[in-house]
Every structure is written in structure tokens, then in C-alpha cells.
Amino acid sequence: MDNHTTINVFYLNAFSNNEQLECLLFLLFLILYLLTITGNALIIILTNIDFHLHTPMYFFLKNLSFLDICYISTTLPQMLANILIKHCAISLPACIVQLYFFLALAASESLLLAAMAYDRYVAICNPLRYSVVMNHNICLNMVTGTWVVGSIYGAIHTANTFRLPFCGSGVLNHYFCDIPPLLKISCINTYVNEVTVFAVGGFLMIGCFILIFGSYMHIFISVLNIPKGSGRKKVFSTCVSHLVVVFLFYGSGCFMYMRPKSNLLADKEWLLSIFYTSITPLLNPIIYSLRNKDIKGALQKLSCLNNIQLTIKVL
8 A cells, every 4th residue: 555656637548549540439429429419409398398298208208318418418528529639638536526427327317217117107007097196296206316316326436436546557448437447447456346336236227127127018018908900019119119228228337337357348348338328318319209209299390380480580
């Protein structure tokens, strides 16, 4: 411990100074970020202005879109700025803040996806009780609960990570401050941290996944009792698309944080993190909202309204 040095700056080294790779990634991630912000912002606007969308399902979707905007904004803007100005350093306070908000928002998203699955379960399997079970106060409490639990989750892991002393040059083979690369440069044994991540993170992620998977299994069983037709096919298609996004989010997250130590992806872990930090926030508005006929109808109304207003201005 006497030879440990205090690190006040970390260096994000995911791309290994490969200029061609950096240019390609900058373009790809810039497009991905703009599409994600646009898609999720559109969902928020539509669910606010169209009173037909003032229902529990769209209340959750609106919160998911807001959460996804915050979630992707904790990592991608800084990465894009680092590539653009060729500056890969991040101060210790900035690293702490980034890790906290990233973990808090990731945990909140996990819980919100579980709440949305439960909402769909009640709507399809218990339609007569839906308005009672999923009333406004309950929905508000569920959303508030996801933010509170997410905040506590982020605080636990951030405090547990930055209690460690760090050694060496402070180079992180990642594009943002995350737990696995930080643990790798710790000067002391990180067994307690790994157990905490596995226990607390595993309980949250596996618990949410079981609730989501169980809800959709009940939905599948209920749908099987519906006579064959386009309605049943549509429900199956929607549920399968939802589960694909869920598997992508939880699968990549579990593989990143719950797998044993290995040199297989030692310098390429940032590739895996792209799925749950960037891809799912882009897919969520597409899968959950933009394929929905109510959202499409609201979008058409908004387009017509804008056209009418533009015509009036011209006249």
C-alpha cells in the first residue's frame, strides 16, 4: 500500500488511437445518437399532446423514452467529443459522476421494463380489472419507485468502486467509466466488489428478467386461447419483438458484469457494452412505440396539424 499513487485522471483508451476506426465510429455513433434522441423525443411529444395516449401504457412509454435520452447521454456525447478533439482524459470527479448516473439509469431502465411487462400482463390477462389495478396513482408510484431504487443502486456501486485505490497510468480500455475496467486497475483485491456486483446486480437484473419473462409467458398462454386470426398473430409478433429487446439488454448486461474474469475480451469489453448502452435506447422507441397504430395515428395528426398551420401562415 505504501507504493500506491493517487490517480486524479483516467484515460479512456477503447480505440487504441486508430484514426480510421475512430472516424468510422464517430460517424456511426453520431447517427445512432441523433436517431435515438429524435425517436424518443418524438414519443414524449406525441404522448403529451394527444389525449388518446394518456393511458398507463403510454405513460410508461413516455418515461422510458425520457430515461433512454438521459441514459444514452451519459456516455455517447463524451465519447464523440473525445474522438473529435483527440482528448481521452476524464477527471476523477467526472468519472465518479458518470459512473453513478450510468448505473442509476441502467437500473431504472431494468425496473421500468419490468413494470411495462406487468402492465401488459394485466391489460391482456385481466382486462376487466385493468383500470383498477393500473390506476394513475399506482403507475406514478411504480415509475417513482424505479427512479428511487435506481438512484440507490447507483450510489451503492459507485461508492463501493471508488473506495478502492488505483494504480498505474489510469488507462481504461473503455469509452466511459464503468465498473469492470476500473476494477482492473485497482491496487488491491477486488473480491468484495465483485461479490457486491454479482449479488446486488444479479438480484436486480435476474429479478426483473424473471418478472418480464413470466409476464410474457402468461400473455402467450392467454393469447393461445384466442381464436386463430390476425389479432393473435399481431400480439405474438409484438410480444416477441419486446422479448428480443429485453434479451439484448439483459443478456449483454449479464455477460458484461456477471461472467467470471477472462482474458477473452480483456481489451474489447467496450464492444459488448454498446448493446446495452446504445442499441437498446435506439430500439426501444421503434419496438415499443413507432410500430404501434396509436402512435402512428398521433404522428399523422401532428403532421396534418403542422401542414394546416404552415398553410395558414403562407396565406
